[in-house]
Amino acid sequence: MGAGRALIIAASGFMVVFLMLCLLWFIIVMVNKITMALEGKTAEEAPAAPVRETLAAAEASADDTVYGGEIALYDVDEKTAACIMAIISDETKIPLNQLIFKSIKALN
């Protein structure tokens, strides 16, 4: 085999490898764009579900919060009582709709 032909084969082989892997790069980018577009559509349609879920959860919590109006407050305004209930819920890691407050009394 002549030197010229050998060089041409080596150069073209290296070029083929490069072109093939560049083509794969393009394919990966295209696949990514297509899947992102599909995911994007899904994401646009998706908010309906979380909203529905949030509403359902809110309704459920509203149903559960039947004790809200029965709490007895002694020398405590409603705003302070709400803060105390929120702090207790946070500290005990128990959701507010599962906590039962019977009374909150200010101590002197």
Place this chain on the structure above:
Amino acid sequence: MNIIDILIMIFQESGFAGLIEDPRYLIMILLACFLLYLGIHKKYEPLLMIPIAFGMLLANLPRTGITDGLIHYLSLGVEYGIYPSLVFLGTGAMTDFGPLIANPSSLLMGAGAQFGIFTAFLMALVLGFDPKVAAAIGVIGGADGPTAILTASKLAMEYLPAIAIAAYSYMALIPMIQPPIMRALTTEKERKTVMKQTRTVTKKERIIFPIAVTVFVVLLIPDTAPLVGLLMFGNLLKETGLTDRLSDTAQNALTNIVIIFLGISVGAKAGAETFLTIRTIEIVVLGLIAFSFSTAGGLILGKIMYKVTGGKVNPLIGSAGVSAVPMAARVSQIEGQKANPNNYLLMHAMGPNVAGVIGSAVAAGFMLKIFGA
């Protein structure tokens, strides 16, 4: 006939008499023992080195006739290119192409790291090798054992053992061969580059990737079908999540069985007549050159990407483009951490690393296309 005559007859028909008749067998036995030492004691790619060395040992024990029986039938898997393809099936099932999909520009480094294949091809021609043999020798630079074996089995069967042993030896020596080249071709500042975390790859992308690669690569270079096709099939089995049993078999049982057959068949091809020649030494030297040039090619592409991206790519990951999954990526990680202890390059280096597997398969397919006819 007395006892002495019987003992003499047993000796004359024994392998010991064969060793005295042709001392080259003894050299091959010693060489096989040396390779066993490398595999067992030095832990150089033991999964393949030990079967290859033992195959060599068996084939060079005179008067066994084993190469005409069992080994002959096992070798058909090498001759027909069945074993390398099945190893690729297992490799595909074990490989995570996620880092490559997340950062597809790493394909360029995988391509650059095939430079050694074509350099060694030219050098082999200069040394007077037949073009087919030169092509098979060049593929050692891909640092991919099954690809080197498949190419050699189709283009240079007589040199298959030397090519396979050179390929696996250098793959095992990556932690010694690559670091000096990496340090020589990169600056301290480049090596310290910290790369940003790559994006998350969706399951859809992971599933589409092997199908798309198979279609496009095999359509363009049909000779890559046995390697790329099986590699991607194995990967699809893994990524669908629906064929766990098949993926598990491909990764473990099948790969282990094939490696035993492949190793012992390749080793048994190393007969004294063909192996103990100056050509074997030349192949081993050319393999080292191919490996070094491939490492340099990947690093140079890494440096170009460092410049182009304004210092966002650490060039050290380029050397991982020489296939040898995941050893080459680990070397990039180690060298990166030496320069900057907060550098975590492993996942970034896996991109060029798996790109190198595809790149070397494409290069081998090209060689088979040109010289296979």
